[in-house]
Amino acid sequence: MRKLGRGPAPKVLVENAVRWTDEFRVSGKPRPESRRYAHKDIRRSLGDMSCDKCFYCERLLKPREGGSDDEVEHRRGVHPHELAYDWKNLYLSCSGCNGAKKSRPEIAIEDTLDPCDDAIEPIDHLDVYVEHARPYRDSLKGEYTIKKLGLNSQIELLLARQRCLSQFWKARGDRMIAAARTGPVSEADAIAIERALAEEFAQPHMPFSWMFRAMLRRSGALSR
Numbered sequence: 001m002r003k004l005g006r007g008p009a010p011k012v013l014v015e016n017a018v019r020w021t022d023e024f025r026v027s028g029k030p031r032p033e034s035r036r037y038a039h040k041d042i043r044r045s046l047g048d049m050s051c052d053k054c055f056y057c058e059r060l061l062k063p064r065e066g067g068s069d070d071e072v073e074h075r076r077g078v079h080p081h082e083l084a085y086d087w088k089n090l091y092l093s094c095s096g097c098n099g100a101k102k103s104r105p106e107i108a109i110e111d112t113l114d115p116c117d118d119a120i121e122p123i124d125h126l127d128v129y130v131e132h133a134r135p136y137r138d139s140l141k142g143e144y145t146i147k148k149l150g151l152n153s154q155i156e157l158l159l160a161r162q163r164c165l166s167q168f169w170k171a172r173g174d175r176m177i178a179a180a181r182t183g184p185v186s187e188a189d190a191i192a193i194e195r196a197l198a199e200e201f202a203q204p205h206m207p208f209s210w211m212f213r214a215m216l217r218r219s220g221a222l223s224r
């Protein structure tokens with residue numbers, strides 16, 4: 001998870017939110033219409049915020065067309081009805097995180113990290129141990145977030161993080177070999193190579209960038 005800046009509400013929402021909310025209220029239905037709150041323009045605006053990654057786990061999401069894996073979700077639910085089409089309540093979540101979130105009602109969403117909260121820097125609460133998420137410095141918010149979103153219990157997610165780390169270590173090896181071809185590689189060179197690579201993997205568009213930010217913090221090189 002990383003901090004995300006929320007842009008202005010998409011036009012379709014600005015123009016229709018009041019009417020859609022009224023219609024949802026009088027419909028008596030438990031859920032608003034997904035073709036409205038997950039309208040392609042809303043989905044695109046949310047995707048622009050996170051480089052098309054899940055707001056929570058940073059898994060890269062598949063394009064909406066042709067077998068969508070992503071879900072526009074309501075972070076704080078849809079009651080009261082005003083929340084259904086409230087731009088600030090719409091998040092992009094993979095089905096894994098969305099499902100995990102719903103299965104842990106005992107943990108209040110308010111007790112977890114909100115990637116869109118200006119006052120919070122998620123990396124201040126999360127750490128990584130191999131592919132496992134850990135609370136940073138015993139952060140309760142970090143611990144509740146990991147549990148609520150199943151960040152260590154979604155098997156597919158753990159495997160994806162493992163693959164991502166393997167790519168990192170393979171790329172590190174390749175760079176070391178390339179450097180060694182041009183001359184001896186000192187310990188300082190090796191650290192510099194690893195740090196530069198971690199910086200690349202920590203870029204906002206990269207999947208699971210938080211893991212590499214945590215790695216950089218460990219080496220004292222975290223840049224925000």
Ligand SMILES: [Zn+2]
Nearest residue numbers: 054057094097
């Ligand atoms: Zn996710």
